[in-house]
Amino acid sequence: MEFLRDLWGFLKERKKYWLLPMIIVLLIIGILIIFAGSSSVAPFVYTLF
């Protein structure tokens, strides 16, 4: 939560809201990759990519 708050504060201060979608997509991919390493999310990742 603190991370998201910090990130939002940063984007607001820099007025670079256009980066938000890119960061969210990257974070989702990142989280999926991390989980895919050892969990049941793996098949889901394979169908996505």
Add this chain to the structure above:
Amino acid sequence: MYILGISAYYHDSAACLIFNNEIIAAAQEERFTRKKHDKSFPINAVRFCLNQAQINVSELSAIVYYEKPFLKFERLLESYYHFSPYGLASFVKSIPIWLREKLFIKDEIYSQLRKIESFDKKKIKIYFSEHHLSHAASAFYPSGFSSAAILTIDGMGEWASASIAKAENGKIKILKELHYPNSLGLLYSAFTYFLGFVVNSGEYKLMGLAPYGIKNAEETENFKNLIRQKLVEIKLDGSIKLNMKYFGFATSLKMIKIKKWQKLFGLKIRKPKDDILQIHCNLALAIQEITEEIVLNMVKYAQEITGEKKLCLAGGVALNCVANSKILNSKIFEKIYIQPATGDAGGALGAAFSYLYLYENFEYMPTGEDLMKAAFLGPEFSNFDILKVLRKYEANYVFYENKQEIFKYIAKKIDQGKIIGWFRGKMEFGPRALGNRSIIADARSAEMQKKLNLKIKFREGFRPFAPAVLLEDAKKYFDIDIASPYMLFTSQVKKSMRKKLPDNYEELELFPKLYVERSNIPAVTHCDFSARLQTVDKNTNPDFYSLIEKFKEITNTSLIINTSFNVRGEPIVCSPEDAFRCFMRTDMDILVLENYVLLKEKQNIKKYSFKEKFKPD
């Protein structure tokens, strides 16, 4: 208030602890982990800093990281977007590291500190200073100046690769920045790479190689013209514009576009083990001279827009002591202060100071004195600690109650041509050994440079050595009229000390030129009569001073060679054990560990192996 500054995850991780405006301790992580330029979280350095002050993590008022990760990530995303579709391979490689680690540095710092002890994270806040602000603060606040212009130049921070700031009334205001991808540091690193040295560590070799280039030779001038015409646009305000058609760092995992460089210079990229030819030296000289020109432009502009008389310098490029000396000799500024840990390690110190003065508004009281404690901010070891190591290895040693006896004995041995490992007092913070973790020898010996390079340090034969000279006698040997305690300036050896050179000296190639005896202190006289000297002050390093003084009593020479206590690729020794092992695996003759003296010929240790491999840098 106790403030912990941290630099990590890029290169040269370090930690620094200040108590109000006093620097309590500072150290680079590489010294503990024995991995050169270690970039991992500086847990050992943090532990050392806390121990030095006898405090817990929970007693810290703040933890300050030396740059802003979000801002750097913003630059990364924007630059990949700008260069797309090029750079996909580099994007795919770098983004996972960010998503796993670098974007979550706050959590990472908390979890690393928990390895030291548990604490309530709500009570300790983590702050982030900007990269170049950290560099600027690391140079200004310890300088003791009341106001100054500050110039910081390095490879790359978040967006900035160089900045000009003005410091007054204890505040730093950044006035001008040079932004990505334009970077003098990266330009110099690109040549470091093209000439076969390792980026981020071989830059000083390139600087050492440059004087072997032939000044004003057609080839050198041609290289300079090519650099100006094709690689970099140099502007009078010190800013530069790189021609990205020739550089690969923005879109690939390589510094340069090799084929284009080879075609441009008519020269194949040099591999690390290839011979160094005159053409390499000429190219090194060309980029060194271009670098000096750019730095001088920046300095002039900094003076123009700040109107200050004093200059503070920091950032990796400030390790280029040849360029620093050009600044000094230009007299654009009356006084210059350079942070001794001028690379990213020093960013830890600057981060802590910037929080203290810019966030907490702590009152800045300029003392006029250097607050770096001569850079002796690292660990020190007692005679008892040393004895434990010597017993472990069953070493043969002599203990001296009176340290003056040691100085007298060692001075005599240096005069006899012996090479000494010298380990006393607190370890230095920053890349230079300044007399507490040093290898010392006689600078008058014509053979010593070759012997030290090839048999002790196992490094390239052309590399010069630095003299450590008594402060008040420096003028006898060198054209210098200021103190140079941190080996950050070069100076010319006095004409009266020089020897007559062969008529064809300027035309000689690297190795024939190297072995010409140029002065009465040949081991520290570089091929262009320069020396990267360290002036030794009685007040800041009394033991090292006494040693050189004793040497002077015997020889009437007030200087000795001072090189870092390590071999090629190894971080400078930190502990007595590191020192003992390094001593045993090289041809050093004598080792001094505080009050213990060990002779190599008396060691007969078969039980242990001292062979260690370090990746050459």
